[in-house]
Amino acid sequence: AYTAEPFVPRDADLAALREAAAGCRGCPLHREATQTVFGSGDAAARVMLVGEQPGDQEDRQGRPFVGPAGKVLMRALDEAGIDPTETYVTNAVKHFKFGHLPGRGKRRIHKPPSLREMTACRPWLAAELHLIEPEVIVALGATAGKALLGPSFRVGKQRGMLLPCPPLDGHGPAPEAEPRECVVATIHPSAVLRADDREAACQGLVSDLRVVAEALG
Ligand code: URA
Ligand code: SF4
Numbered sequence: 288a289y290t291a292e293p294f295v296p297r298d299a300d301l302a303a304l305r306e307a308a309a310g311c312r313g314c315p316l317h318r319e320a321t322q323t324v325f326g327s328g329d330a331a332a333r334v335m336l337v338g339e340q341p342g343d344q345e346d347r348q349g350r351p352f353v354g355p356a357g358k359v360l361m362r363a364l365d366e367a368g369i370d371p372t373e374t375y376v377t378n379a380v381k382h383f384k385f386g387h388l389p390g391r392g393k394r395r396i397h398k399p400p401s402l403r404e405m406t407a408c409r410p411w412l413a414a415e416l417h418l419i420e421p422e423v424i425v426a427l428g429a430t431a432g433k434a435l436l437g438p439s440f441r442v443g444k445q446r447g448m449l450l451p452c453p454p455l456d457g458h459g460p461a462p463e464a465e466p467r468e469c470v471v472a473t474i475h476p477s478a479v480l481r482a483d484d485r486e487a488a489c490q491g492l493v494s495d496l497r498v499v500a501e502a503l504g
Contacts, residue, residue, distance in 0.1 A: 289314035289407035295414050301330050304414055308381060314407035316382035319393055321346045326377025326415050333503055334369060335421035338378045339430040339475060340400050346383035351376045359476040367496035375419050379434035380408045405434050417459035423502050428475030435470055446472045447495040449502060471499045
């Protein structure tokens with residue numbers, strides 16, 4: 288099975304983790320993408336935001352959420368009373384995925400990651416969660432929700448409420464007997480850009496992020 292596991296150093300700090308991720312070959316996505324897009328932001332953040340996978344701009348620039356979806360996200364955070372500079376931002380899958388059109392080769396069109404790719408890349412996410420130790424983790428959309436909480440996650444049913452903390456699969460302490468709740472799910476910011484009623488979709492995103500702000504106190 289595809290997995291990043293052998294590439295993830297044990298007891299590494301964030302800089303060493305990022306450096307190792309640059310050389311990950313845990314699944315075939317690294318072959319066509321420009322570079323690994325590792326998480327970035329405040330290492331002491333109380334909030335960690337998890338997206339789906341790098342988009343076109345992120346693939347070119349090497350940083351998460353620097354394109355149009357990132358703009359929506361930063362504005363929504365601000366409106367919810369969360370300082371974007373005090374967050375750590377990452378993705379469930381760390382390489383861009385090219386689409387393929389018959390006879391026309393690799394193309395820069397959006398294709399969501401498969402379950403295999405999400406599973407392969409999850410050790411990086413677990414290692415980031417262990418190092419950042421955020422108080423609240425925000426799942427941005429269905430892919431992030433599934434990567435954090437498993438394949439039965441449904442964003443439509445579970446958004447805007449506190450959900451159980453994700454398992455770290457050996458990349459941190461064993462789960463507590465009495466599981467805490469520290470995940471809040473919402474829609475992906477690019478869903479705001481695709482919505483017929485952008486304003487309503489944006490307000491939905493902001494209201495879910497207010498649940499995060501409240502949890503932080
Ligand atoms: N969409 C994502 O899920 N992540 C990014 O980093 C950019 C767009
Ligand atoms: Fe490794 Fe994840 Fe990139 Fe696959 S997508 S090569 S698992 S970093």
